[in-house]
Amino acid sequence: MGSQPEGKAVFDSESAKEMVKELRASFVAGKTKSYEWRVSQLIAMLKMLEENEQPIVSALRDDLSKPELESSIYEIGMLRNSCRLALKEMKHWMKPEKAKTSLTTFPSSAEILSEPLGVVLVISAWNYPFLLSLDPIVGAIAAGNAIVLKPSEIAPASSSLLAKLVADYMDDSCIKVVEGAVPETSALLEQKWDKIFYTGNGRIARIVMAAAAKHLTPVVLELGGKSPVIVDSDIDLKVATRRIIAGKWACNNGQACISPDYIITTKDNSMKLVDSFKCELEQFYGKNPLDSKDLSCIVNSNHFDRLLKLLDEDKVSSKIVHGGERDETNLKIAPTILLDVPKNSLIMKEEIFGPLLPIIVVDKVEESFDVIKSCGGKPLAAYLFTNNKKLTGKFVAEVSAGGLVVNDTAVHLAEHNLPFGGVGDSGMGSYHGKFSFDAFSHKKAVLYRGLGGDASLRYPPYTRGKLRLLQALLSGSILRIIRALLGW
DSSP states (O other): OOOOOTTOOOOOHHHHHHHHHHHHHHHHTTTTTSHHHHHHHHHHHHHHHHHTHHHHHHHHHHHHOOOHHHIIIIIIIHHHHHHHHHHHHHHHHHSOEEEOOOGGGOSOEEEEEEEEOSEEEEEOOSSSTTHHHHHHHHHHHHHTOEEEEEOOTTSHHHHHHHHHHHHHHSOTTTEEEOOOSHHHHHHHHTSOOSEEEEESOHHHHHHHHHHHHTTTOOEEEEOOOOOEEEEOSSSOHHHHHHHHHHHHTTTGGGOSTTSOOEEEEEHHHHHHHHHHHHHHHHHHHOSOGGGOTTSOOOSSHHHHHHHHHHHTSHHHHTTEEEOOOEETTTTEEOOEEEESOOTTSGGGTSOOOSSEEEEEEESSGGGHHHHHHHTOSOOSEEEEEOSOHHHHHHHHHHOOOSEEEESSSSGGGGOTTSOEEOOGGGEEOEESTHHHHHHTEEEEEEEEOOSSSOOGGGSSSOOHHHHHHHHHHHHTOHHHHHHHHTTO
């Protein structure tokens, strides 16, 4: 796994140390801090995406059999939007924010400056290898940082292309890519960073966080979890199922952190929902979905075997009501619906991250909230389909998740005015739009005072009168201040 190709230099802890030293020298010299440098790198990234769309689409096809539409829109298109937004808004983001001051420091003025953190590490995931690698980097560049990207070795064609393109288009003295597997990642994690941004699973996130703790390095962890979908009755089932399909199978065949993981609906509604899924899935992927070119493959044999283990468990395999076909040669599993799976089955104990979709049935839709809580943790996303405003209010108030969507799935990912990130087991920190800029910035507080009008109030010798006046000033009450000044 960690072996080096013949003729390729070994990347070890010493190599990582030298790389960080070089990047820190560029940062200390102020190269990344200027507005002009930030603009030049974002324009370079845009040019890189525009001139290499077909090689990127080909790499994603090699790694994941990803359809061209998904590659072009969900990876390249969203990255272009991120770059354009940053170019449009970055000057405004960089401006100091005026802050109010209180009587305690009167007379004074204050502001909050966004300053770059320094040298940051981005460790990305394999399922959206371009989007999840470069989208955080847009924020890191906009904030003025030097950057190391470690793409996932599980998507080797994408990793190799990322390394080549970044070296060709971006400033190599400030932005670098390190390919490799566990040894290279371990070497990077031994170094001191000013922030680590990791996208992946909880197991590796704990390793990243433990390494960061040794240097008191802050982290952003973008993880996942079992994202539920509550489907109420008395709704347009055709629209609901199509939108669930779009967020599940049309998002990398379920291999997405915000992919619907399981559905909760009432017994009375369950078979209507299953029938609607059967109809819409056949329209989208045909009678033989394994032959469809619009369905991604499973990324590798390990993940393929993991999904079959979930599907072939004795108490689960009998619950398949649609799909279940598999093609081991091409690593494909058809869209699969399972009805009324046991809550103690393996498929309900871990994030599925694939084309399997269990349906849990309840007597009343309000019982869905207890089911979500019983699954443990706080998911990255939660979805509700309903026309009931009272149920919507209860959903928003009671379900804790990274993000909520009512009457759709996954679309909040594309809204740059909303923070994207997890809570609890699904991660910490957020990004997208200005939230990406903030994730890689330090908010520095600055207070300005003059040297005139110095009062003796804060200096010894301390008296009861000084104490009363200082207490009044800290309270912010004009009446108390007047009373203290009058000696009352």
